[in-house]
Amino acid sequence: MVIVGTGTYLPSKILTNYDLEKMVDTTDQWITERTGIKERRIANEKETPSEMGAEAALIALQNAGLTPEDLDLIIVATTTPDTIFPSTACYIQQKIGARTIPSFDIQAACSGFIYAFVLASHIVSSGSARYVLVVGAEKLSTIVDWTDRNTCVLFGDGAGAAIIAAGQDKNKRLSFNIGADGSHWQTLYIPAGGSKLPLTPQNIHHKLHYLHMVGKKVFKLAIDSMEQSLLRCLKNAGRSLEDIACIIPHQANLRIIEALSQRLHIPSEKFFVNMEKYGNTSSACIPIALHEAIISNRIKDGDIIVLVSFGAGITWGSVLFEY
Ligand code: ACO
Numbered sequence: 001m002v003i004v005g006t007g008t009y010l011p012s013k014i015l016t017n018y019d020l021e022k023m024v025d026t027t028d029q030w031i032t033e034r035t036g037i038k039e040r041r042i043a044n045e046k047e048t049p050s051e052m053g054a055e056a057a058l059i060a061l062q063n064a065g066l067t068p069e070d071l072d073l074i075i076v077a078t079t080t081p082d083t084i085f086p087s088t089a090c091y092i093q094q095k096i097g098a099r100t101i102p103s104f105d106i107q108a109a110c111s112g113f114i115y116a117f118v119l120a121s122h123i124v125s126s127g128s129a130r131y132v133l134v135v136g137a138e139k140l141s142t143i144v145d146w147t148d149r150n151t152c153v154l155f156g157d158g159a160g161a162a163i164i165a166a167g168q169d170k171n172k173r174l175s176f177n178i179g180a181d182g183s184h185w186q187t188l189y190i191p192a193g194g195s196k197l198p199l200t201p202q203n204i205h206h207k208l209h210y211l212h213m214v215g216k217k218v219f220k221l222a223i224d225s226m227e228q229s230l231l232r233c234l235k236n237a238g239r240s241l242e243d244i245a246c247i248i249p250h251q252a253n254l255r256i257i258e259a260l261s262q263r264l265h266i267p268s269e270k271f272f273v274n275m276e277k278y279g280n281t282s283s284a285c286i287p288i289a290l291h292e293a294i295i296s297n298r299i300k301d302g303d304i305i306v307l308v309s310f311g312a313g314i315t316w317g318s319v320l321f322e323y
Contacts, residue, residue, distance in 0.1 A: 001121040001174045001321060002167035004131070005064025006291035009055035010158045010278065011043040017153070024149040031153045036254025040156025040279035042141050048082045050091035052159035053137035056287070057096050060133070060161040068096045071163075072129035074103040075120055077112025077136045077283035079312070080143055081105055092135060109188070110250050110311030112136060112283035114178065117164070117307070117319055121174045124166040135161045136283035143190060145210040154252070155211075156279035160287025175237030177229045178317040187217045188312040218314075222252060223259045225316035230264070230308050233318035241266055244320075245303035248293060250310060251275035251285040272298055282311065299323050 016039040017028035031037055043052065053076060061068060076089040089103035108115040113136035120132040137159035144152050192208035193199050199209055226249065234241065247270050249257050254275060261268045272293045281288060286307050293299045301323060308318040 001125060002165050003162050003323070004165045005060040005062070005066065005163040006161065006287065006294055007056040007059025007061075007063060008158065008160045008288045008291045009052040009059070010288070011041040011047050011052070013042045013044065014039050015042050020153055023146060024152060026149045026153055034255070035154060036273070036275055037153065037279045038276040041158055043139050043157040047139070047157070049078050049080055049137035049139050049159065050082045050088045050095060052139075052157070053088060053135040053161065054092045054095035056137070056159040056161035057092060057133055057135055060163050061096070064163045066131060066163065068098040071098045071131050071133050072101055073120070073123060073132045074098065074101060075116040075132065075134050076105045077108065077116045077134070078105055078138055079107060079109050079112065079282050080139045088137060089135075108180070108311060108315045108317070109313055110252070110280070110282045110285065111178070111309045111313070111315040111317040112311070113160070113286045114307055114309050114317030114319055115315070117162070118174070118176045118178055118317070120164040124164055125173065127166070130165060132164045133161060134164055134287070135159060136285070136287045138282045138284045140280070140282055143209070143211050145207055148210070150215055151211055151213055154280050156281050158278055158281045158284045158288055160284050160291055162287055162290065174319050174321040175233055176317070176319045177232040177236060179229065180313045180315040182313060184217075184221060184314045185312075187214045187221065187314065188212070219253065219256060221314055222256050222310045223263070225310045225314060226250070226256070226260055226308050227263055229316045229318040230306060233306065233320050237320045239304065239320060243304045244270060244306050246270060246272055246293060246299055247306045247308060248272045248286055248289045249308050251278065251289060252280045285309070
């Protein structure tokens with residue numbers, strides 16, 4: 001498995017902590033100290049997840065020296081699809097001008113990109129596809145209650161993409177650990193908008209179409225699940241923590257990453273962090289960070305890289321590979 005190209009798309013509109021001070025009862029100091037986030041990007045009406053995902057995909061293809069016709073499969077991770085159906089992957093297929101290849105979405109909340117990445121790597125390793133486009137694209141600004149200071153300071157919009165190929169070296173297999181524990185579904189969810197509780201004026205009036213979160217519980221679950229997943233992934237790979245050159249974690253809260261660093265005795269410099277610029281973009285966090293780590297030479301050929309995430313469900317996932 002090799003990553004042959006990556007790309008991102010970030011909306012140009014920046015919403016700073018100072019802007020949020022004018023919207024809800026909060027301060028730049030509180031948000032910075034409690035989360036590590038300074039600003040986030042907000043998509044406009046035209047910047048749908050498929051639009052942002054397609055732009056990120058075209059950059060990834062260009063960096064890979066490929067054209068859309070070279071793709072054999074498109075997998076999109078998103079919790080904010082353009083529409084419930086068709087899938088955002090189908091819109092992206094049309095927008096980038098790919099062939100009539102299989103295209104579908106994966107829903108594992110913030111762990112979605114890792115779930116999709118694992119699937120893509122197995123498909124290329126089996127020989128069923130040569131090039132798989134994996135996209136994480138989110139427009140979380142549409143599911144956030146902008147009057148709720150507990151949640152609105154955390155999230156942002158954006159997209160990231162990676163092209164996965166089989167690679168020559170069969171030893172460069174990816175190790176992974178993915179999992180879920182549905183018993184915690186109530187810690188982070190959107191009550192209405194699905195078939196269980198359809199969108200009605202009454203449900204909208206009660207703000208049931210917005211993200212609901214028990215922040216403290218999610219915080220603890222995040223640290224526990226990422227720690228366990230990372231350790232299991234290392235064990236599967238037969239590697240030790242010292243072998244890792246760079247960890248790209250889900251960008252939800254700097255204190256979650258600091259706790260992980262302390263628990264596992266991993267120097268904080270090994271974690272790639274960019275949440276100060278974008279906040280939590282759910283399934284787009286990791287591909288955006290991966291692209292930035294690659295173009296800033298934070299990741300070099302032969303480095304052992306770990307991606308690790310957690311999300312609503314709850315879900316978690318880690319992958320380890322040699323870049
Ligand atoms: N500004 C000022 N004060 C605030 C704000 C804010 N933006 N938000 C909350 N507060 C207040 C609270 O009301 C509370 O006040 P009170 O003591 O008078 O009740 C106080 O600050 C402390 O609140 P806590 O909830 O205890 O703050 P905590 O340190 O837990 O931080 C946070 C809250 C940032 C939400 C944290 O719990 C967290 O990051 N949790 C994880 C969230 C997360 O990662 N979600 C995404 C999951 S991934 C996915 O799938 C989308």
